[in-house]
Amino acid sequence: MSKVSERAEELRSQIQRYRMAYYQNNESLIPDHEYDALEKELKALEQNHPELIDSQSPSQIVGGKAAEVFSPVEHLEPMLSLDNAFSKEDFLAWAKRVGEGPFLCEPKIDGLALCLTYEQGVLTRAATRGDGAVGEDVTQNALTIKGIPHRLTGTHHPEVIEIRGEVFFGLKDFARLNASLVQAGKPVFANPRNSASGSLRQKDPSVSAARPLRMLVHGFGAWQGNLKSQSEVYELLASWGLPTTKRYEVVKDAEAAFEFITNLESSRHDVEHEIDGAVIKIDSLQNQSELGKTSRAPRWAIAYKYPPEQVNTKLLDIRVSIGRTGRATPFAVLAPVLVAGSEVEFATLHNQDQVKAKGILIGDTVSIRKAGDVIPEILGPVLALRDGSETAFEMPLNCPECGQKLARASSADVDLRCPNSKSCPAQLRERIAYIGSRAALDIEALGYVSAAALTQPLEPKIPPVISEADLFDLKLEDLLPIRSMVLDPDTGLAKHDALGNPKIVDFFARKDGSAGEVAIKLLANLEEAKTRALWRILVSLSIRHVGPVAARALTEHFGSLSAIFAASEFELSEVAGVGPTLAQSISEWFLIDWHKEILERWEKAGVQLAIPGHLGPGSASKNGIFAGLSIVVTGSLETMTREEAEAVIIELGGKAASSVSKKTAFLVAGPGAGSKLIKAQELGVAVISEQEFLQRTAGNSN
Structure with a gap:
């Protein structure tokens, strides 16, 4: 596999992970501008190397899949995403492609996309975007949102129409909600977008009803109308009692549209809800139809993304976390600071070379920026504020969790890694959490906190899981004694209570010592996972470079894990989408005895390691x-x-x-x-x- 194809696969894996967190878990693992940069890099790679384009590449599909909490809903018309522009040049290039105006311009709401289906004027279904084709049925929750009419007013309602828009918290409502949580002694929400998404996607509709959710609609999906322009659509939707923005404008040409973009950016803090840019659409519906769409976005509209906001704060420390493949990643510990509506205290630094490149010292006042969530980017130090007390960061020589000497996997690897893959507590914790993720076996009760409790409990002293091999042998009596610290999934650090003490919980048992809901659910989930699709079993082994696409191809061809691991590197590399680098990685993985033990113990526990009825390799x-x-x-x-x-x-x-x-x-x-x-x-x-x-x-x- 060439460096270009390896980078493309790495980008796909990262983007899929971030999409999964964003659309299904209501979490933003990286700032929007970093995510946008990854998508832009992947698109450029695939454009320059068309042979690398994969049907399931994030560049070819809309983000997110429907979660299993709600019933899946197939949209009558695909619910697409938007292409992005990040500069005036990007925007004018798009405008040149689509032709002359007029253009409809409006704020880009940073919320959760929702599709409302009305039949004969009555709301019959509400669904999230999901993957664009299939979303989640959240009708009962949407019915609790003030402003969404259960029955349209006015006349001439179509037989069936899909109305699209965004669900959000108003900034004042969000501030009041957080204030009430503080008063009640409860943790506050991180930011309006993720909080709105989480509030709408609650199992209990009464929770959604208690939150100040709002919606603004901005278009339609399935509908055979006879209007001529997008602006006429907005007027009609408003006449039907649907909530539409009052902040849109129709302008004659691209220069006027860009003036709208710049004016909105300068007054973005005056808008009642969070925005992360502006949306520009061709106003003529006929022109929209002629321009059409790609597999993931309409050609007649574009989102102009604003640069993220920047603030200064103190860099208190630089620490190192260890990932599931042993990668050592420095991260910054910051004096907590409010950025774009949420409090930030950590920032990733990727590797030791980036720390040097940014020229930052521990104790610096640093400038950070963030487009909307959890881990922002440090831009650099504020040199004028240095007082001489700052110290340089030195990458540790040894793993901070197991003490093994860090080293590069190869001369070309920029990252240092912990070679103690079997016994390093951090790597084991991350691998167990990955097994439970939707990317692998999709075990709902096996999240990061459960993985930490199983692998690093305070009591008992010997963890019930010291290898993946132990996972499917777990029994109720293994879970009940566990007392564990609650760890942060982004840093691996212990979370603390209001008094600054580490949070310690009896994670699987009730106070009376009986089995808790999580324990019962985990064992049931593990039993269900034994018959997951074989490609998921292969992915869950955390073999380097083996992602879903390659795993599907390998399992379809060979039919069983025993056949895969018995194959030569040449035989493996002959399978479509595999290649020599990945084949070597598979062969080397199986040479290690404790890896073989995982397969032996899983099979003995009843995990299905072959496709039923498959006739064998080829x-x-x-x-x-x-x-x-x-x-x-x-x-x-x-x-x-x-x-x-x-x-x-x-x-x-x-x-x-x-x-x-x-x-x-x-x-x-x-x-x-x-x-x-x-x-x-x-x-x-x-x-x-x-x-x-x-x-x-x-x-x-x-």
């Missing part, structure tokens, strides 16, 4: 109707995702390739097909529709 390729064929899928499909189509191709013996070449048997092209379709036409490669693909595979796939 069986599909020997018997399937696509045997030996290289097939590419591109564009948006209507009846399945591209990943599902590629799974069918693999199941029927074909190779689901990522790029078009002379060896491509045919291209399956859906709406929005771009460069791959053009290349196929240039090379004379056959192109078929989704319907033709379904006809060819009918009755063949399981």
